[in-house]
Structure formats: C-alpha cells, structure tokens
Amino acid sequence: MSANSREAAIPVGKYMADLREYIEANGFAWVEGELSEHKSVRGHWYFSIADDSSALKCVMWKSRTLYVGFTPEPGQLLRVYGSPTVYPKFGNLQFNVHRIERRHTTGELQKRFLELRRKLAQDGLFDDSKKIALPAIPRRIGVVTSGEGAALQDILRILRDRFPVAEVILAPVRVQGPNAAPEITNAIEQLNRLTANSRPDVLIVGRGGGSLEDLWAFNEEPVARAIFASRIPIISAVGHETDTTIADLVADVRAATPTHAAQTSVPELSSLVWNIQGCTQQMRQTVTSRINSLRQRIVQITKSYTFNTPINRVRDAQQTLNNYVDLLNESLNSRIQASRHQVELLNGQLTALNPRRYLARGYARIEREGKVVRSSQELDTHDQVALHFADGRREAVISD
Numbered sequence: 388m389s390a391n392s393r394e395a396a397i398p399v400g401k402y403m404a405d406l407r408e409y410i411e412a413n414g415f416a417w418v419e420g421e422l423s424e425h426k427s428v429r430g431h432w433y434f435s436i437a438d439d440s441s442a443l444k445c446v447m448w449k450s451r452t453l454y455v456g457f458t459p460e461p462g463q464l465l466r467v468y469g470s471p472t473v474y475p476k477f478g479n480l481q482f483n484v485h486r487i488e489r490r491h492t493t494g495e496l497q498k499r500f501l502e503l504r505r506k507l508a509q510d511g512l513f514d515d516s517k518k519i520a521l522p523a524i525p526r527r528i529g530v531v532t533s534g535e536g537a538a539l540q541d542i543l544r545i546l547r548d549r550f551p552v553a554e555v556i557l558a559p560v561r562v563q564g565p566n567a568a569p570e571i572t573n574a575i576e577q578l579n580r581l582t583a584n585s586r587p588d589v590l591i592v593g594r595g596g597g598s599l600e601d602l603w604a605f606n607e608e609p610v611a612r613a614i615f616a617s618r619i620p621i622i623s624a625v626g627h628e629t630d631t632t633i634a635d636l637v638a639d640v641r642a643a644t645p646t647h648a649a650q651t652s653v654p655e656l657s658s659l660v661w662n663i664q665g666c667t668q669q670m671r672q673t674v675t676s677r678i679n680s681l682r683q684r685i686v687q688i689t690k691s692y693t694f695n696t697p698i699n700r701v702r703d704a705q706q707t708l709n710n711y712v713d714l715l716n717e718s719l720n721s722r723i724q725a726s727r728h729q730v731e732l733l734n735g736q737l738t739a740l741n742p743r744r745y746l747a748r749g750y751a752r753i754e755r756e757g758k759v760v761r762s763s764q765e766l767d768t769h770d771q772v773a774l775h776f777a778d779g780r781r782e783a784v785i786s787d
Contacts, residue, residue, distance in 0.1 A: 403475040410480075414471040418443060418482065419490065422463045427452075432484075436465055445469075447484040455487055456565045464490040488564060496599050500606055503633060507608070512615045518639040519620040521652065522588045527554045528652055529587030529619065531574045534559030538595040538624070538645035545649035550656050552736045556587050562594035567604035575613040575621070586619065591648045592634065593624030602626050605634040614638055624648030656737055663733075667726045674719045678712060751776050 420436030420443065427433075430449030435442050445467060447455075459465060468486040473479070507513065528546060532539050534557065546555060558574035561567040571592065578587055592614065594602070604610065605625045614621050614637045623638030624645040635641040642648035685708055752775040753760040760766060770785045 400475065403473055403478060407473040407475060410471050410473060415469070417466060417468050419464065419466045422459050422461050422465050425459050425461065432459070434459060436467065443482050444479070445482040445484050447487065451485060457489065459487070459489075466490050490600070496603065496606075500599075500633070503606065503608055503611075504636065507611055507633065507637065512611060512637050517615075519618075521620050521622070521640060523654070525553060525588035525653060527556055527585075527587045529556045529558065529578050529590040531558045531560055531571060531578070531590060531592040532594050532645070533562045536562065536595055538593060541644075541646045542591060542624075542649040545646055546653060549650065550653035552656065552733065553653055562604060563597070563601050564604075568607035568610050571604060572607075572609040572613040575610075575617055579617055579619055588619070589652050590617065590619050590621045591624055591642075591645070591652060592621055592638070593642075593645050593648060594626070595645065596627040596630060602630060602632055605632040607633075610634055611637045622648045622651055656733065663726060663730050667723055667730075671719065671723060674715070678715065681708075681712070 418436065420438050423435045423437045423442065425432065425434040430452060432447040432452050433445070434447075435444050437443070447467075447469075466488045467482065467484045469482055469484040471480060472483045474481060511517065530539065530542055532542070539557070543555065546553060556578070558578060560570035560574050562571070575590065575592065578590060581587075593605075596602075602625055605623075611633045614623070614634060620639040622640045622642050623632070623635045624642040624647065625632045625634055626644075628643035640651060642651050685705065689705065754773045754775065755766065755770055760772065766772070766785050768785055768787060772783050772785060774781045774783055
C-alpha cells in the first residue's frame with residue numbers, strides 16, 4: 388500500500404463504519420475477567436472486566452439484561468460472550484455482550500453447598516423413611532437431562548438393551564448455566580402433573596461429569612425441593628461416582644453414573660423371562676407333588692377298616708375328592724397357560740424390537756460418526772457414512 392498524500396482519503400465516518408463491520412464479523416468469543424466498574428442507564432449495562440494485564444469495556448443492552456437473573460457486583464469474576472464493536476462517534480472499542488455468567492471460586496461454592504445441605508437436613512429432605520421405592524417392572528421411564536449430551540445416549544442405549552418394551556419420556560433441559568435449575572425444576576413438576584395413564588413410573592435426573600461449577604444446577608434449593616415433592620421415585624445420576632450433589636442426597640436412589648441409573652431403573656428382560664419360566668415350572672412341580680400326596684393319603688384311608696365298612700360313604704367321598712382334583716388341575720393348567728402366554732408376549736415384543744430383524748428384510752442402518760441418521764436433512768454432500776446390513780457393513784460417501 389502506498390502512502391501518497393494525493394490518494395483519495397476515506398471520511399472518518401465511513402472508515403469507522405467499515406472498521407466496526409469488520410471487527411463485529413470476526414470477533415465472537417467468551418472472555419473472562421473481574422468486574423471493576425458497573426453502571427445501569429435505562430436498563431442498559433455499561434461495565435468493565437479486567438485481569439492483571441488488561442481491561443475491556445463492555446456494554447449489554449436492555450433487551451438482554453432483562454434475562455440475566457442477577458446484578459453484577461464489583462469484584463465478581465465474570466464470563467461474558469459477545470463480539471467487539473466500535474462506537475463510531477468517539478472511536479472507542481467496546482465489547483457487545485450477548486450472555487453473561489458468574490464464575491465462583493471453589494471455596495465459595497463449597498461454603499454454599501454446606502450451608503444448603505445443613506438447611507435441607509434440618510427440614511428432613513434427606514430422611515430415608517421418606518424415600519420412595521422403585522417399581523420392580525416400570526412401564527415408562529422419564530429422563531430429565533440435556534437432549535444433546537452423551538449422558539442421554541448412554542441412558543437410552545442401556546434401556547434399549549436391557550428392557551426395550553419400556554416407553555421412554557424425555558424432558559430435555561439445560562444442565563449448566565443460570566437457566567438450568569429452573570428448567571430442571573419445571574421438568575420434574577410437569578412430569579408429576581401428568582395423568583396416571585401417561586405419567587412415568589420412575590424418573591432419571593442428571594447429567595455427565597464436570598467441575599463443581601458445571602454441576603451447580605443440581606445443588607440449587609428449588610431442584611432439591613422439586614425432587615423431594617415428586618410423587619414419582621427419582622434416581623439421581625449426576626456426574627461421576629466421586630461427585631456428590633444435593634440432588635443425590637434428596638433423590639430416592641443415587642446412581643454413580645447415568646449408565647448406572649439406567650441399569651438400576653429397569654430389570655433385564657431376558658432374566659425376567661427366565662424367572663417367569665422357572666416360577667411356572669416350580670409351581671407345577673409343587674402342585675403335582677401335593678396332588679400325589681393327597682392321592683396316596685386317599686388310598687390309605689380307603690383301605691382302612693373304618694372306611695371299608697360304609698362302602699357307599701367312601702365312594703361318595705372319593706367322587707367328591709376326584710372332583711376337587713379335577714378342579715385343581717383345571718386351575719393349575721389355566722395359570723400355566725396364562726404364564727406361558729405372558730412369556731410368549733414378552734418374547735414377541737423383544738423379537739419385534741430387534742433391529743436385526745429389519746436388516747434381514749433388506750433394510751440398512753445409516754450411521755455418521757457413530758450416530759444413527761434418521762433424516763436426509765442430517766446429511767450433506769461428501770459426508771462419509773457407514774451402511775449396516777444384516778451380514779456386515781460398507782462405507783459410502785453422499786454425492787447429492
């Protein structure tokens with residue numbers, strides 16, 4: 388670029404407008420710093436965040452400050468998301484904030500955790516006598532977690548593998564940030580308001596692992612109160628085994644991980660079918676043994692001197708006994724047929740839900756990056772996909 392003084396000069400206003408447009412289009416980022424000053428003018432916030440080396444002037448317009456949920460105070464550690472911009476009138480650089488979050492130190496959060504735990508313990512929210520037992524065979528499983536997290540995929544995979552006949556009701560919520568606790572609380576309350584015919588039999592509430600601050604939504608009092616008030620038994624599955632939240636302490640059952648929560652919530656269908664068959668066989672053997680014992684007793688009685696004399700009475704009694712035996716056999720066969728029908732029904736449902744059945748009929752399952760593709764809208768040109776057939780898989784590239 389030449390520096391010839393005869394070149395046409397750009398007016399200041401146009402230059403600042405062009406500079407503003409360029410900066411705003413290329414600078415979205417999260418920035419963290421300590422609040423050094425703050426003022427509110429007609430609902431707009433003007434403040435600065437700084438660290439040991441630099442300071443950044445920020446502005447957050449009223450349309451966004453209304454939904455923050457707290458008022459920043461000097462000395463707080465803040466995390467803001469937005470983009471830089473230029474105020475053309477004076478040429479000042481400032482950061483246009485779209486989102487703002489408080490960052491707490493571990494010591495502050497631990498203090499709040501202990502205070503709330505002490506308060507809720509006094510109110511009886513941790514009492515074992517008030518916890519609800521899980522149903523042995525749930526028909527519907529409610530899941531309150533992020534709709535996009537790995538925790539949800541782990542839960543769905545375990546439920547599908549162990550007990551595919553159960554219906555899953557998902558209540559997607561944010562599990563991190565200032566809006567997470569209200570959304571989790573509302574989801575638990577809404578699921579409890581469903582009618583008995585559509586309400587889940589058990590709820591899994593949780594998320595994957597993270598820092599103490601990441602998991603903080605599950606240490607909020609409204610979430611704890613909602614879990615305690617729930618008529619549906621709740622399994623808490625927050626973070627990893629070493630993480631303990633208020634939600635874990637209040638829940639009816641605490642699972643070490645989301646995967647463990649799914650395993651706890653349902654039985655294994657194959658084991659359940661085996662148990663039914665075993666109980667049916669045991670019941671048949673017990674009743675048959677009892678019948679044989681009664682028959683032997685009757686034979687002994689009919690051969691005795693007392694019953695041989697009034698022979699007609701003996702014959703009447705024997706006929707009555709035979710009738711009871713026939714009724715007992717009919718009842719036993721009826722119960723065995725009902726149990727066999729239940730087993731066949733469960734086996735039929737299991738077979739119908741087996742994905743390999745559809746693959747054997749000529750269908751294929753399409754996956755991209757390990758996830759099942761359910762719509763053509765999820766695929767772009769040149770995407771690499773895996774085609775799963777009944778006898779193996781092939782790789783393909785989307786051309787159009």
